[in-house]
Amino acid sequence: MTTTTTPPTGLADLPPDGPVEHPPTPAPAALTDPAARTRWERPALVALLLGTALLYLWDLSSSGYANSFYSAAAQAGSQSWKAFLYGASDAAASITVDKPPASLWVMALSVRVFGLSSWSILVPQALMGVATVGLLWSSVRRRFSAPAALLTGVVFALTPVAALMFRFNNPDALLVLLLVGAVWATMRAVEGPRTTRWMLLAGVLVGLAFLTKQLQAFLVLPGLALAFLWAAPVSLGRRLRDGLLAVVAMVVAGGWWVALVELVPASARPYVGGSQDNSFLELTFGYNGLGRLTGDETGSVGGGGGGAGGGAQWGATGLTRLFGSEIGGQIAWLIPAALVLGAVAFWLRRRFPRTDGGRAEIVVWLSWLLVTGLTFSFMAGIFHAYYTVALAPAVAALVGIGTWGLWTRRAELWAGAVLAGVTVATCAWAFALLGRSADWMPWLRPVVLVAGIGGAALLLAGHWAGRSVLRAGAALALVGGLAGPAAYTIQTVSTGHTGSIVTAGPTVAGGMGGPGGFGGPRGQGGQGGPGGPGGPGGPGGQTGQMPQQNGQVPGGQTQNGQPPTGQNGTGGTGGMGGLLDGATVSTEVEALLLEDADDYTWVAAAIGSQNAASYQLATQESVMPIGGFNGSDPSPTLAEFQQLVADGKIHWFIGGGGFGGSMGGSGSSSQISTWVQENFTAQTVDGTTLYDLSGASSTLDT
Numbered sequence: 001m002t003t004t005t006t007p008p009t010g011l012a013d014l015p016p017d018g019p020v021e022h023p024p025t026p027a028p029a030a031l032t033d034p035a036a037r038t039r040w041e042r043p044a045l046v047a048l049l050l051g052t053a054l055l056y057l058w059d060l061s062s063s064g065y066a067n068s069f070y071s072a073a074a075q076a077g078s079q080s081w082k083a084f085l086y087g088a089s090d091a092a093a094s095i096t097v098d099k100p101p102a103s104l105w106v107m108a109l110s111v112r113v114f115g116l117s118s119w120s121i122l123v124p125q126a127l128m129g130v131a132t133v134g135l136l137w138s139s140v141r142r143r144f145s146a147p148a149a150l151l152t153g154v155v156f157a158l159t160p161v162a163a164l165m166f167r168f169n170n171p172d173a174l175l176v177l178l179l180v181g182a183v184w185a186t187m188r189a190v191e192g193p194r195t196t197r198w199m200l201l202a203g204v205l206v207g208l209a210f211l212t213k214q215l216q217a218f219l220v221l222p223g224l225a226l227a228f229l230w231a232a233p234v235s236l237g238r239r240l241r242d243g244l245l246a247v248v249a250m251v252v253a254g255g256w257w258v259a260l261v262e263l264v265p266a267s268a269r270p271y272v273g274g275s276q277d278n279s280f281l282e283l284t285f286g287y288n289g290l291g292r293l294t295g296d297e298t299g300s301v302g303g304g305g306g307g308a309g310g311g312a313q314w315g316a317t318g319l320t321r322l323f324g325s326e327i328g329g330q331i332a333w334l335i336p337a338a339l340v341l342g343a344v345a346f347w348l349r350r351r352f353p354r355t356d357g358g359r360a361e362i363v364v365w366l367s368w369l370l371v372t373g374l375t376f377s378f379m380a381g382i383f384h385a386y387y388t389v390a391l392a393p394a395v396a397a398l399v400g401i402g403t404w405g406l407w408t409r410r411a412e413l414w415a416g417a418v419l420a421g422v423t424v425a426t427c428a429w430a431f432a433l434l435g436r437s438a439d440w441m442p443w444l445r446p447v448v449l450v451a452g453i454g455g456a457a458l459l460l461a462g463h464w465a466g467r468s469v470l471r472a473g474a475a476l477a478l479v480g481g482l483a484g485p486a487a488y489t490i491q492t493v494s495t496g497h498t499g500s501i502v503t504a505g506p507t508v509a510g511g512m513g514g515p516g517g518f519g520g521p522r523g524q525g526g527q528g529g530p531g532g533p534g535g536p537g538g539p540g541g542q543t544g545q546m547p548q549q550n551g552q553v554p555g556g557q558t559q560n561g562q563p564p565t566g567q568n569g570t571g572g573t574g575g576m577g578g579l580l581d582g583a584t585v586s587t588e589v590e591a592l593l594l595e596d597a598d599d600y601t602w603v604a605a606a607i608g609s610q611n612a613a614s615y616q617l618a619t620q621e622s623v624m625p626i627g628g629f630n631g632s633d634p635s636p637t638l639a640e641f642q643q644l645v646a647d648g649k650i651h652w653f654i655g656g657g658g659f660g661g662s663m664g665g666s667g668s669s670s671q672i673s674t675w676v677q678e679n680f681t682a683q684t685v686d687g688t689t690l691y692d693l694s695g696a697s698s699t700l701d702t
Contacts, residue, residue, distance in 0.1 A: 056126035062496035072613035077108030098274030103171035129166030152400030160488035160504035161330040192233035203246035207253025223367025231360035271635035295380035341402020369394035420456035427452020430484035451480030582614030632665025655689035
């Protein structure tokens with residue numbers, strides 16, 4: 001147990017009906033002593049975990065295969081151990097996804113055991129959310145009180161973007177779980193004396209997080225290092241040694257796979273998707289690394305904008321980015337409160353011993369929030385609103401710790417004033433955020449504002465009026481502060497989400513799913529000819545653009561367990577040439593692709609991974625994604641594709657999809673499209689344009 005100074009005043013300091021008129025008695029141990037347990041604590045934890053599970057599992061199949069890009073890779077990994085190991089998009093292992101494969105391993109194992117379905121892919125993500133809540137509760141509870149831990153868990157579970165991503169199959173769910181686990185392990189090391197084992201575990205977890213989403217995993221390292229080197233109850237030499245051992249563990253846990261990919265001959269493994277030279281290191285430090293910061297991402301669909309008015313493809317950068325129209329409702333409800341409450345909590349423990357674990361944990365969460373938040377605010381490359389789920393654990397922990405720290409000192413006027421001020425500011429900010437969706441639940445805005453003002457008034461009055469008034473104020477403050485994000489979360493879990501760019505909550509003015517955002521189905525504009533790359537159209541809501549509205553195409557409900565998609569032989573909705581969503585595969589097309597499927601390595605090839613994924617999920621046979629996710633990777637080259645066709649390994653070519661040689665990427669996909677159109681006859685089956693490549697070995701001079 002950590003060493004503490006005299007416990008702060010608490011509930012016993014206040015009479016039921018009036019101000020303090022005599023020296024306060026000590027607060028009950030259950031309020032101030034982390035080791036003290038209450039009768040309601042365990043049932044409350046069980047209720048928190050069960051409630052989170054219900055929330056995240058509710059109607060989960062409404063999202064179908066969610067992001068078909070990753071679902072197809074999970075399906076491939078369930079059929080081929082080679083595809084599993086490398087994270088390939090197809091079982092024939094032609095190309096990997098543009099991320100390392102850790103999150104795919106979880107899904108692929110689930111599909112191997114339970115078969116391919118929406119549930120087998122998405123349930124693991126929901127369970128990761130429950131596990132994250134449990135780890136957050138445990139970490140906060142070990143150094144603070146049960147109410148602080150409970151509030152932390154509730155805030156996290158009700159964060160809209162967390163509810164979105166723990167019901168989706170992007171890598172972010174596993175990333176957040178692993179990083180929260182790394183914090184938990186580091187804080188166990190801070191407790192001592194067995195620091196080595198816990199720091200090794202923390203290093204392994206960060207290494208696995210790197211194998212989930214590359215360099216983003218390292219954003220938590222400054223806080224972990226600072227907390228351990230400052231507070232661990234061992235000598236400085238021991239702290240430095242164990243810190244270095246943690247780094248070694250991190251490199252081993254994440255580096256073995258990198259070494260495997262870099263050392264295995266390119267001919268014996270899939271092409272590294274997202275790279276231009278078939279190198280995972282280039283992917284790590286380029287497209288998925290420094291390119292995300294600078295906007296210089298070769299093969300991307302366009303960079304971000306710098307400065308307050310920069311805008312461009314991924315929105316304006318700057319300190320206000322996280323509070324903007326698209327992102328604010330995802331995560332920003334409690335960010336101002338978390339910063340204030342975290343700073344106050346740190347100040348309250350300023351005189352504690354160096355080894356105080358509570359202060360060390362506050363340092364971790366503050367560093368996490370500041371470093372990750374500033375990185376997201378200023379990165380000029382590809383940025384999506386759902387990335388902000390990485391901020392949710394820090395926001396929740398700081399709100400839980402800081403709120404309870406002030407509550408235990410509520411007999412002091414200054415503490416009540418701070419709580420009241422935070423309450424009013426939080427509810428006023430929620431009022432503004434809700435106003436961005438003015439037609440959605442309009443009655444909620446005044447409720448939040450009234451609850452906030454009333455709660456703040458009672459928190460101040462309680463200093464003189466007693467415990468009953470204080471408790472009423474606290475209840476109103478919680479209602480006002482959590483009603484907005486809770487409503488967004490409920491809307492999120494009641495709506496299916498598909499495609500590559502998804503957002504939580506209702507459509508907002510100025511967001512990618514709202515007015516002025518991206519919209520419009522493919523097949524009407526902004527599209528090349530059969531097999532050609534699409535292009536961006538006009539302003540949001542016009543043709544050729546991203547079809548996302550809250551993660552869906554307009555009117556988008558899943559069909560036959562698959563994402564809603566498009567028409568006109570293009571391989572689907574999913575603006576930008578099928579880049580962001582997949583295709584609805586008709587029974588006629590599915591049957592055609594399955595004819596003589598065993599005679600071919602790939603039953604079809606299609607430009608762009610999202611385009612190919614839909615056909616692969618429908619047939620459960622390998623479909624080659626030409627050019628990877630954007631259609632801009634040189635995989636395969638025209639010569640390689642021609643040879644595969646001549647060898648009789650590809651049966652069909654599906655027209656449409658991909659962006660081609662954008663942002664300096666390869667033009668191989670466009671060359672392949674042109675070659676197919678010039679040498680094969682198009683046929684249309686139920687609105688889909690296909691080219692039969694069989695027999696080419698005897699008719700074509702490649």
